[in-house]
Amino acid sequence: MDTIRRLFKQLAPPVDFCSLRLLDERSERTEVRQNVLQPLSTSFDRGAMITVIHRGGYGYAATSDLSAAGLKAAIAKAQGWAAASAGRAVVDYSSITLPRLQGQYASPQSGAPQPSRREIIDILLAESAACPLDARIVDWSASLWMVASEQLYLTADGAEIAQQFRYVTPALSVSANAGRDTQTRSFAGGGLCQQGDLALLRESGFIGCAPGVARETLALLEAPNCPTGRMDLLLLPSQMMLQIHESIGHPLELDRILGDERNFAGTSFVTLDMFGNYAYGSPLLNVSFDPTRPEQFASYAWDDDGSPAEKVFVIRDGILQRPLGGAISQARAGIGGAASARASNWNRPPLDRMSNLNIEPGESTLEAMIASVEHGVLMDANVSWSIDDSRNKFQFGCEYGRLIENGELAGVVRNPNYRGISATFWRSLRAVGNAASVAVMGTPYCGKAEPSQVIRVGHASPACLFSDVEVFGAEA
Amino acid sequence: MMQQWFYDLADEITARLKGDEQFTCWLGAESSDFVRFNHGLIRQSGHVQQRYLGLKLISGERQAQGDVTLSGVREEDSALIERLVNELRAQLPDLPDDPHLMLSAEVQSSERIVASALPATQDIVDEVLGSVAGHDFVGILASGPVYRGFANSWGQRNWHEVASFNLDWSLYHAADKAVKSSYAGFTWDGAVFRNKFAEACRQLAILQRPAVTIPPGPYRAFLTPAALSEIVGMLNWGGVSEKALRTKQSPLLRMRDEGLSLHPSMSLAENTAGGLAPSFQAEGFIKPPRVSLIEGGRLVDSMISPRTAREYSLATNGDESLASIEMAAGALPQADALAALDTGVWISNLWYLNYSDRVSCRLTGMTRFASFRVEHGEIVAPLNVMRFDESLYRMLGENLLALTQERELLIDSSSYGQRGTDSALLPGALIEDFRFVL
CATH class of the missing domain: 3.30.2290.10 (PmbA/TldD superfamily)
Known part of the structure; x- marks a missing residue:
């Protein structure tokens, strides 16, 4: 890192703005499938992106050659693209003031030594061995993905930000078959990923989870289909995270609203005039962008344009407050946003992203929400997701359902699905679970942008109850 | 160099x-x-x-x-x-x-x-x-x-x-x-x-004409090759994977286990020789020039990675997914597609597909970009986006009316991590009772 600092200071050209963003990441994925250890996957990834803004133009160049010659070539490329786009860009980039801050951040356990590989293998082998409860279980796997990441952000005129992160993603899934039907159940709905260390495996209940997951898989095989009709819908956090992600997070990305994503990820039904007055949901809906929660998957202290992270409300008491837009998008739109300029790696430029997008807990206990339902379904763990390019008409499916009849949980149902329209769905929110019902979840796989990027996002949510939702199951 | x-x-x-x-x-x-x-x-x-x-x-x-x-x-x-x-x-x-x-x-x-x-x-x-x-x-x-x-x-x-x-x-x-x-x-x-x-x-x-919204229900539909590629591409979500078939997770499982078939005009292959992707895979196995997967509507083969091949004592034929898709052409001249559609919807692009019911190979997704309401062979209005939810067994089975004579080579523009090298050679498809739900 010291060498890079020195080289960048020496080589930075006399332009309106020049930054270097270095990423050095080590990851290790361990997976046991059907009691067979799969090939370990160890990865060392390191590279840097140079960004140049000059005379209104914007250019970047990413390289894994971090020698003086490599950085010099990258700077020249970035300068070339800045010159080529000057006067022909969507905004006069030179008119935008980007932050020039200094600081350091380390996420929980980011400096700790790597855990023992043997210990990890043994944990996964033990969970795998506990999965095949009977012959109907046809496939199962347990895995752990650990990532240690170091990032350095420099500008030619003084910004210097160093951040360290440690990401942990455990997973376990079991598939069972009877006749033509196959059902799959996942630990934590496949949505457990946080910053930290192996302590997460104990705290989350991952260790020892296999028999319970396998039993629920077998229960699904014997369960009836989810009923069809309009009814109350109680979503647990492992489905809420997807509901937040697709129908609040993406439509509030400011670059989508500005049209950047229309050729690929899509546009948004949200328009700039809605901020400050649009009733996005019922008054119970409070949504925060919060990159400051240390254990959450997408926490950081500064975003990839150097803006300081802070918690802000994007929806308060149901009313839309602000978009998810970093410094550049805020300047383009003339509206406030959030420290949400993020890049997936050293070889992709920053753009507007969710980090942690959370629903604030309410006051209802899970028991009280169930007791308030005369006829409905509880759904857990996303398995199918689809939404239109304006992020409005959605259809989601879950791994696991439970009927709710006359205020009590009834039998398990398989293949539960529901559909709706974002613009009206959140207004049917009629109860928000309290802090005891909150789970801190996320996904490493949020896709967007051209060239495309997959990035980590976090979602903490309580269980939430919705009224009058179109629910359905599989074909008979 | x-x-x-x-x-x-x-x-x-x-x-x-x-x-x-x-x-x-x-x-x-x-x-x-x-x-x-x-x-x-x-x-x-x-x-x-x-x-x-x-x-x-x-x-x-x-x-x-x-x-x-x-x-x-x-x-x-x-x-x-x-x-x-x-x-x-x-x-x-x-x-x-x-x-x-x-x-x-x-x-x-x-x-x-x-x-x-x-x-x-x-x-x-x-x-x-x-x-x-x-x-x-x-x-x-x-x-x-x-x-x-x-x-x-x-x-x-x-x-x-x-x-x-x-x-x-x-x-x-x-x-x-x-x-x-x-x-x-x-x-x-x-x-x-x-x-x-x-x-x-x-x-x-x-x-620029005023757009129309149609009520949910079954519609006669023409899918361009780009729209059809979204549907065929879903077979890469464990559809033609031998591992997924063996572990009973493939949405095409009923074709393997019960002999269920698609329309007799449906033929699908991994055509490495005619595609743009490398002819070798990550373990160094050379891919066969062509692997026929669906012939006359019947599932006749699968994609088998080296690991799956060893696990089930088979021969590998590449990876578990398709990189160079080729679907057989049909008899409908592209120039006659609007007339053949007569009254229905013209779907230029589909978007964001997922399985809503894997056992039934049922897919849901959205229309996107330029899709139109067609009456008596004439485009009458742009269509506001609609959600479909329909089984592959119906779409490309009993409800498939025709495939076009002409096929389009679609070159992968994906760039997750690296630029893609996949391609797909596909016809357009005329389908009866294509079911919209929202």
Whole structure:
């Protein structure tokens, strides 16, 4: 890192703005499938992106050659693209003031030594061995993905930000078959990923989870289909995270609203005039962008344009407050946003992203929400997701359902699905679970942008109850 | 130059082996310009130079694998390789024998190089911006060479090097109403782009008519090759995977287990010989020129990776998914498609598909871009986006009315991590009772 600092200071050209963003990441994925250890996957990834803004133009160049010659070539490329786009860009980039801050951040356990590989293998082998409860279980796997990441952000005129992160993603899934039907159940709905260390495996209940997951898989095989009709819908956090992600997070990305994503990820039904007055949901809906929660998957202290992270409300008491837009998008739109300029790696430029997008807990206990339902379904763990390019008409499916009849949980149902329209769905929110019902979840796989990027996002949510939702199951 | 650098690297890895150690390695590299457009202007422009090496170190039946980002500077890369080899060597004692390890025993070297005939990317950008000025043009230009390489300690060397461009774009009227198009190839011809853009402008005129919303229900529908590619592409979500079929998770399971079939005109193949993807895969196996998967509507084969092949005592035929899709043409002339549709919906693009019921191979997804209400063979209005939820067994089975005589080669524009090399050669499809639900 010291060498890079020195080289960048020496080589930075006399332009309106020049930054270097270095990423050095080590990851290790361990997976046991059907009691067979799969090939370990160890990865060392390191590279840097140079960004140049000059005379209104914007250019970047990413390289894994971090020698003086490599950085010099990258700077020249970035300068070339800045010159080529000057006067022909969507905004006069030179008119935008980007932050020039200094600081350091380390996420929980980011400096700790790597855990023992043997210990990890043994944990996964033990969970795998506990999965095949009977012959109907046809496939199962347990895995752990650990990532240690170091990032350095420099500008030619003084910004210097160093951040360290440690990401942990455990997973376990079991598939069972009877006749033509196959059902799959996942630990934590496949949505457990946080910053930290192996302590997460104990705290989350991952260790020892296999028999319970396998039993629920077998229960699904014997369960009836989810009923069809309009009814109350109680979503647990492992489905809420997807509901937040697709129908609040993406439509509030400011670059989508500005049209950047229309050729690929899509546009948004949200328009700039809605901020400050649009009733996005019922008054119970409070949504925060919060990159400051240390254990959450997408926490950081500064975003990839150097803006300081802070918690802000994007929806308060149901009313839309602000978009998810970093410094550049805020300047383009003339509206406030959030420290949400993020890049997936050293070889992709920053753009507007969710980090942690959370629903604030309410006051209802899970028991009280169930007791308030005369006829409905509880759904857990996303398995199918689809939404239109304006992020409005959605259809989601879950791994696991439970009927709710006359205020009590009834039998398990398989293949539960529901559909709706974002613009009206959140207004049917009629109860928000309290802090005891909150789970801190996320996904490493949020896709967007051209060239495309997959990035980590976090979602903490309580269980939430919705009224009058179109629910359905599989074909008979 | 990149090829020699990679082969030198392979020789260096060979020299670092100890005892009975063997290795295989895979290179994914590119030197790409990316220019993003919005509102007919440049949003982000830049260059990415990347070299990712995947290495498997093998000792007996044990294997450890790792990836490293290389710099292209010999001394630096030697140090990175040494670090990775040592790391993998240190892992081996912790690992049991891998019962599903399968190595390519036969040395089959190969080389495919399409030398760059590309102009400077900035010249392409100049032409594009000159043509689209004043229009709401949005999209991405990716241009430059893409490299894939394989090497192992038995002496096999494979090289795939193609310099190409892919301009993937949309022309917007307003809100979500747009014409989607693309222009990809190995040599840039500004006239071709201008013609495509002019055609998009003509279609845009239709999109300016008031849009209609149709009630949910079954509709006669024509799917263009681009729309059909979204449906066929879902077979890569465990559909034609032998592992998914064996573990009862494939949405085509009923075709394997119960003999369920699609329409007799449905034939689907992995046509490596006719596609753009490398002819070798990450473990060094050479892909067959063509693997026929669906013939006369029946599932006749699957995609089998080396690990699955070893697990189930089969022969591998590549990977578990399709990279070079080819679907047989039908008898309907494209020029007659509107008339054959008569009254229904014309779907130019589909979007964001997922399985809503895997057992029934039921898919849900959205219409996108230029889709139209058609009455008596005439386009009457743009269609507001609609959600469909329909089984493949109906769409491409009992409800398939016709496939077009003409097929379109669709070139993958994906760029997650690296630029894609996949392609699909598909006809359009006329379908009865295509079910919209929202």
